[in-house]
Amino acid sequence: MLSIKNLSVKLQEEDKQILKGVDLEVEAGKVHAIMGPNGSGKSTLSYVLSGKAGYEVTDGSATLEGVDLLGMEPEERAAAGLFLAFQYPVEIPGVGNMTFLRTAVNAQRKARGEEEMSAADFLKVIRAKAKDLKIDAEMLKRPVNMGFSGGEKKRNEILQMAMLEPKMCILDETDSGLDVDAMKLVAEGVNALRSEGRGFLVITHYQRLLDHIKPDVVHIMSDGRIVKTGGPELALEVEHNGYADILAEVA
């Protein structure tokens, strides 16, 4: 599904190498988690994959189902099936949440040569999915993420994911700023989307999210590289001993 080879990235503005050869293979149907200390390059990886400006790829490749991601515009990557759940979802005054989602769904359909969704169909689908995530009609009407609490913003990210039905989902610290109840709700939303054809890359600091979204594979990232890969037990090890031990062991 998602195949990353020797991905090396530096900041455009300053001469600072952030990713130093990341290798990662996420298979369809699997959940991979990336853990790592602050500044290890986890968020950079998610931004580079989704096409945010400001980064320069100096080496390596990233493909989704064999298609080169790095040469595409952000909107083309989305239409190809990539989805990033933002760590900090952006507030957009003046753009209704519903309008935004419908525009996004139909833009992707159009880009893939599919028929656009009618207003009535869209309403039916979104109401059902919003209900599962406990997102009320009022939140759908409000401008995108405006006045949303931290938990509401993250639930709104998962709603977008549910509506857009991507092939590959990247969740960037989706647990940050969530209380236990909100985290459960978000995790349920994610778990409901787990399926044979869909891959997940869950980026997190803490093991607790992985209690709710059970990963198949856990990677530890440090200083721009994946330094260790293992099963779910690796996350527990981090939880108990911190990163220092693992980093010392691979150093």
Added chain:
Amino acid sequence: MAEAALSRSSATELTADRKLPDQPWARSARVEALSRLDTLGLPHRRDEYWKFTRPDTLIQMPAPSAAVFHNDEKPLFDDMDRLRIVFVDGVFDENASDDLTLEGVKIERLATAQSDLHWAKDLYGKLEAAGQTPVPRTLAAFNTAYAEDGLLIHVTDKVSKPISLIYTHESDSSDAILHHCIKLDAGTELTVLENGPAAARFNKVMEVDIGDGAAFHHVRAQGRDHERRAVTHMFARLSAESVFKSFTMTVNGKLTRNECVIELTGDDATAHVAGVCVGDGDFHHDDTVFVTHDAVGCESRQVFKKVLRNGAVGVFQGKILVKNGAQKTDGYQISQSLLLDEDSQFLAKPELEIYADDVACSHGSTSGAIDEDALFYLRARGIPQNEATNLLTLAFLAEAVEEVQSDVLKEELTSRLDAWLARHRD
């Protein structure tokens, strides 16, 4: 002294071949306007009040020509039930207009109102004259002196539909002057719509006297012809508990100066004035607003948004004056521009002048580019860059469009702005 001499000579140029229309009831108003013009002189680019907008082409004779712009877009407000009154290059077109009869309101043409004791005697030129201090607006005095056509509208009772003024532009060299007077008796309500490019050069004055508890709604669309020029003045006087709401959308045009002069003279009155403009290239748009609070418990609101690209220029001069004794005033003013490139310019002069001690007034002015984080967020969801930019641009304008009361009109105006943005993509 040199300044005054300069101004006077240009006034002479503008007035040289004109005659005051012969109309006994308006005679003295016209003579007085002419004397104001003579004393105060026409605007000059060295005037502080014209610092950001050069008045030359609004004054020079003959008027600069402006090609008529054709497109097949359906005229605005077309589907609405309304009383249509058409002016072609500033001249009333009887054949294209509906009968000037509507229950609850008396409508007459300025050109044919001959009665010696006309009600408009107490309004024509009066608000304009009051609006000359503290800042002269002598293009409006010039208008009062020489306007031949326009409407005199007296609202006495419930009116069933909006009065829609349609300004058609057919001649490349037209130099049009219109002067409207509108009087709303206590407790009445009226909506006035205006649309169309009007003329190669257009000088319009509207004086609106709003009685106790009356409400005046005004929605205007200044289209669309790229080379047109316009200077317009709205003078409004509000009595107790009355409401004034005015919204203007400006699309294209080489030069537009819209002045709005509002005087809140009765307690608990409300005045909202808002506008959006979108300009691409050779476009200069100036909103100059002066709101005077001279009564207790009044609310005023100014909301202006401008989208500018390819060297377009936007100007906002907005003032709230709270007179001594105008306690419990609630005054708000915001002017913002979205600059879609580095060639465009926004010049703003927000002002508050307050002589009462129990008031809440705020103002803000910003100018910025498209929010890159928001743009990336939309694109990351699959919305192409152009479409995402337009969505954010419309969202930026929405706060001002929200000031329009009617949902139908809001939607129609938004779709026009959307279409304009779609036409002006890179």
